[in-house]
Amino acid sequence: MKIYIKNMVCDRCIMAVRSEFEKSGIHPLAIELGQVELLNEWDEKNKLLLKKRLEELGFEIVEDKIRITVEKIKSLIIALVHHQNLGLKVNLSSYLAQNLAQDYNTLSNLFSEVEGVTIEHFFIKQKIEKVKELLTYNELSLSEIAYKMNYSDVAHLSNQFKKITGITPTKFKLLDKNKRTQIDHL
Incomplete structure (x- = not known):
């Protein structure tokens, strides 16, 4: 069970x-x-x-079947971004469809209906939280973080980071108290 x-x-x-x-x-x-x-x-x-x-x-x-499927999607994305060192070099739609044995379009529609955001947006927010974590540790350069998180280049990472957070990664690093969001609140 x-x-x-x-x-x-x-x-x-x-x-x-x-x-x-x-x-x-x-x-x-x-x-x-x-x-x-x-x-x-x-x-x-x-x-x-x-x-x-x-x-x-x-x-x-x-206990609701639809909600269970949405939680499975979230868990798979969180595990992929935060816990599995796959370098995120997988096709998200294929990854989810394969792991849940369901059509991606069905999963996507269900997720959007329940959560009010797309799977892709949820995935991006998770990636940005991981970037914030890596920036906070100050162990990797921005280009190393971009590579690790599978961004095409630093500019792509910076643009997406600013779109989600409102500030650049460099500005984020300079903040006294880096504002990270708890994963379960994304």
């Missing part, structure tokens, strides 16, 4: 969700971004208690 959970965006989220399940006496077979796999069905009492505990931590159990 799979349970889908909204707002799981990092390894720490996985650890927090695992901890809550185990505190409830439920030992998951596997936990990934956005989902928990259980060996057996769970009773309503455990479900309600766990749902409350997860909500206190900012997570939400998703």
Whole structure:
């Protein structure tokens, strides 16, 4: 049995969700971004208690099929941008269609309808947040970041960064308090 959970965006989220399940006496077979796999069905009492505990931590159990698909799309994009070192050199539409075994146009329409933004816009916002993170670390040059994030050149990265944030990457680096957005708030 799979349970889908909204707002799981990092390894720490996985650890927090695992901890809550185990505190409830439920030992998951596997936990990934956005989902928990259980060996057996769970009773309503455990479900309600766990749902409350997860909500206190900012997570939400998703039961609607459409919402589950949207959360799967988000989880795949977040994993691709923030956790997998693929250099983002994949075709996003093919990547999503293949991983979800559904037509990309269907996924795209569903995502836009539920989230109010396109998959591509969500993907770009995730990439810009990753760029902000890399800029904050100050370990890579802007051209290295552009290459790592699969931008054609620094100008393309800078234009997209400014379009999303309102400032250039260079200006962002100069800010005293770099303004990053939590991934689950994008």
